[in-house]
Amino acid sequence: MQCLLWLLSLWILCLLWPGCLGQLVRIPMQYQASFMASRRQHRAGRSSLLAKYNVVGGQDITSRNSGATETLDNRLNLEYAGPISIGSPGQPFNMLFDTGSANLWVPSAECSAKNRACQRHHRYNSSASSSYVPDGRRFAIAYGTGSLSGRLAQDTVSIGQLVVRNQTFGMAMHEPGSTFVDTNFAGIVGLGFRAIAEHRIAPLFESMCDQHLVDECVFSFYLKRNGSERMGGELLFGGVDKTKFVGSLTYVPLTHAGYWQFRLDGLEVGGTIISQNRQAIADTGTSLLAAPPREYLIINSLLGGLPTSNNEYLLNCSEIDKLPEIVFIIGGQRFGLQPTDYVMSVANDDGTTICLSAFTLMDAEFWILGDVFIGRYYTAFDAGHRQIGFAPAA
Structure with a gap:
């Protein structure tokens, strides 16, 4: 009888504690997509991204005094x-x-x-x-x-x-x-x-x-790239939702637990390796893909982009479907982006629509993988084990 009462008390306590039953807490993401981004906003996004990471002359991210400077565009x-x-x-x-x-x-x-x-x-x-x-x-x-x-x-x-x-x-x-x-x-x-x-x-x-x-010290993001204010995706606290991704998650250890920083094995453009052994940061607070100077120039050149005075690369909107797949190699696995992922349609100053490369310049030797990447790949942020995982979003 005493054992039964103890079990009943434990069950009641478990009901009062959300983490006891392995409960996942779902936060709906609202995606503000009521209009097309302007070119001015695209430029502001790049400037804000650089200020956020306090980029000065290729400074190493792991040695930077962080916390005092961050910028949200x-x-x-x-x-x-x-x-x-x-x-x-x-x-x-x-x-x-x-x-x-x-x-x-x-x-x-x-x-x-x-x-x-x-x-x-x-x-x-x-x-x-x-x-x-x-x-x-x-x-x-x-x-x-x-x-x-x-x-x-x-x-x-x-x-x-x-x-x-x-x-x-x-x-x-x-x-x-x-x-x-x-x-x-x-x-x-x-x-x-x-x-x-x-x-x-x-x-x-x-x-x-x-x-x-939370039952597990893990949160995960599922971002819809074509969402609306009511259907922008989901942030999950306490674990992952296997219905939101295909296959299994590829986990890699964090190289520095400040930002969500990890090792990027390599990068391929159209089957050609152009970069190896870089550091990368997964950042849900930015939309762009920020590349080190060498990769920035190579990628945008291979895409046939025309450089502007504002460090943007203009792409031919009618030729988008002919552009190559760009593959990030993480944990020995391939994570590809199609042209529809990395080309951004924006409203020009004169009201016309132009196409810009989502690859922007990071004047430092590391990558920032923003929503362009995270929207394509379900991302699990495992704080308990100091690791990050990726899988194709469902």
Whole structure:
């Protein structure tokens, strides 16, 4: 009888703890695709990407002092966002989930009335939350168009049925220029590691793992490349969804647990190997494929691109179907991109449609694989085992 009561108590406890039954927490991704990106936005995306990784003269990513600088570009129709709530009772926010940064921040109710980015999004009101705890420290993150700054706080953060207690986050009181004015997200959920976080604050997913809210310390992304605001894909906390990919995941170890950084074995264009043994970073917070200088020039030349003064390469829209497959070799496996994956149709300044290469210049010796790649390949971010996995998206 005593054993039966113990088992019954354990079962009840298991029902109250989401991770006990191996429950997966699904966060729908909204894909803002209401209009075609403009050429100006495409250029802004590249500038923001370079600022995000603080690229200076080919500096090695593993030796960079991270956390102080990150940039999110105003990509409009090239960004994925999903819901969270902060406080008690919960205050809702639509957020960008970014594996290329590690801080959580939202606009504050104390943000200036003159700040358009704050005023156009929901703002966190600390006085309306019974679980709010002031921190006192200031935070600032440098962006390409200004500095986002404010104060740190602690509060309850809810994502789906997961409730994270005492999470430290930023209350933004000053947001830069027009960077976030037209975005479909109010703030950022950084999903990188603590090593790149401002003030070395524990990122939200680390807190989920520490509080035993997930059965596995793994999250995974399924991004639809032709989605709408209602059907943009899914972020899964606690594991992977085998119905969202084909075959099995190819896992490779992280080479540095700050960004989600790993070894890229090689790169092929039309069957010819043009690069070997590079470092790469998987970044859901950018749309582009950022290449080192040598590969950038070779790839765009092989695609027949015409260089512009803005480091863009124009492609012939009528010849897209004749372009080669570009294959990334990771963990000994081949992950190919077709022309429809790496060619971006954008609105030119005169209103016409032009085609641009998604391969942009990274003035450093590593790759950034953004949504162009992650949208094609289901990606599992395994923080517990310090590894990342890829498989063809279903």
